[in-house]
Amino acid sequence: MDTTLLQEQVALGRDENAYKRLFLHFYKGLIRFADTYVRQHEVAEEIVSDVMLKVWTMQEALLDVRNLRVYLFSAVRNGAINYLLKNRNYTTWDIDQVAPDTFVSSHTPEEETIHRELKRNFAEAVSQLPPKCRMVFKLVREDSFSYKEVAAILDISENTVDRHLNIAMHRLADVLQNYRQRSGR
Template structure:
């Protein structure tokens, strides 16, 4: 879903109390938000409740949803804050470290085009994604699977966009290394083009 389509749905919800538009937003964001919450709170039911509560609060204040310029960041930050509140109420008042997050990245599922790719290659890619360091894996998931921009991920995780870029670079290098892909030719070409 494009940013324009999401904003159009936000306006439908805000101005016309459109429940179908709200359901579309819910379906679009739920899985990514749930996986993000589950990585923090470590309890499936609590993660489901937190994400549900965030959407209930949005529905209750639906007249203001059109004022949210970036709904993705707003939702991820809201879920993160609710999760951290839950964690602190449980007696673990320590600041949540991204290295503690055990986010589950989605599996690459072959579509008709992917059927030509050997299943061994897909397994190797999935294995290398799951072996990424936790901090790198959550950044990879938010960027590559949930479609957030580097700037949005930086806002959600309170890190710089440059740090997000570095994590993605590390992830790509590690995945490429596991596939024995040599980026040295690309690096020479890109350095030549940047001159």
């Protein structure tokens, strides 16, 4: 989807259909991202809705946004952090999420059991990553952001993104190595 064209149609033409398409294009990913911070789905929806409303009200200033995707994720991150600070929920805050659903489903009961065990071990390993490592892993591996985009979203350097991703990948590789040794694969 060419979001740049939709962005122009919203900014200059105030095109409601283009806005709706932009909204629907980004909505689920932004909700999931906000939810990693606030851990309350309704609050995540409210944060994303506020950010998307701001996009509509920006009018021509929306044309100044070079990368709308990075802008939206950054705005949602800021909104989530502001919510946590305002409501003092930051002490119970955990950005853990479910492991990626990219594993191929097996057919035999034994393979299904092995698959569930591996998925559970992988999810546990992801949940045990330091918070920034988890976030970087999810943005790069699950949401396909570039290092530069993740650096802009999280307000860190690209080298820090690389370091966090390397830590995450080494720990997750250990989980796979242990699994292979135990299962004889």
